[in-house]
Amino acid sequence: GAGVSQSPSNKVTEKGKDVELRCDPISGHTALYWYRQSLGQGLEFLIYFQGNSAPDKSGLPSDRFSAERTGGSVSTLTIQRTQQEDSAVYLCASSLGGRGREQYFGPGTRLTVT
């Protein structure tokens, strides 16, 4: 694949359910990021992976949020017991790593919690 891919593109879930969002970064990109994009709020950093480890989870809003990355590639963001305020577009980005490196974004997953 040429770019970062994310699935699903849209997810509607009921309050209280768990959801998993997937990100496939560009091959060879060691750094992977998750952001949340809410209307009028810009992009909110959630978590950063370098390889399979996550040295920065400072943006995760609560312990209902978790993420993992396996094989230095695919990453999954899990939201447990979803709440209505979790509704947003979740963006994944990857880069070659290091400050100043361009981040390449996926198309996002639009999550709606009803």
Add this chain to the structure above:
Amino acid sequence: AQRVTQPEKLLSVFKGAPVELKCNYSYSGSPELFWYVQYSRQRLQLLLRHISRESIKGFTADLNKGETSFHLKKPFAQEEDSAMYYCALGWGNYKLTFGKGTLLTVNP
């Protein structure tokens, strides 16, 4: 704390008019500044970065450390420039802090 401020949520100009999207940052270290753009139904993508000092699609941005600004400018706006523009500050080893974005509309 690191912060990026884009004071205009919405900016509307006519085709052919000059456009300036404002961005101010707060960072005590040596900043790296970027502009990202998101066209309708497309993914977020890098427009330009200050270290490159290049012009992309007619847009330029100059880092002014004295005023802590990185405003995006284009002398003659085109309808296809209509998009959401995000200013971003690179800091630490990997962090990117985004502003809240400015929605630019270029009217015919």
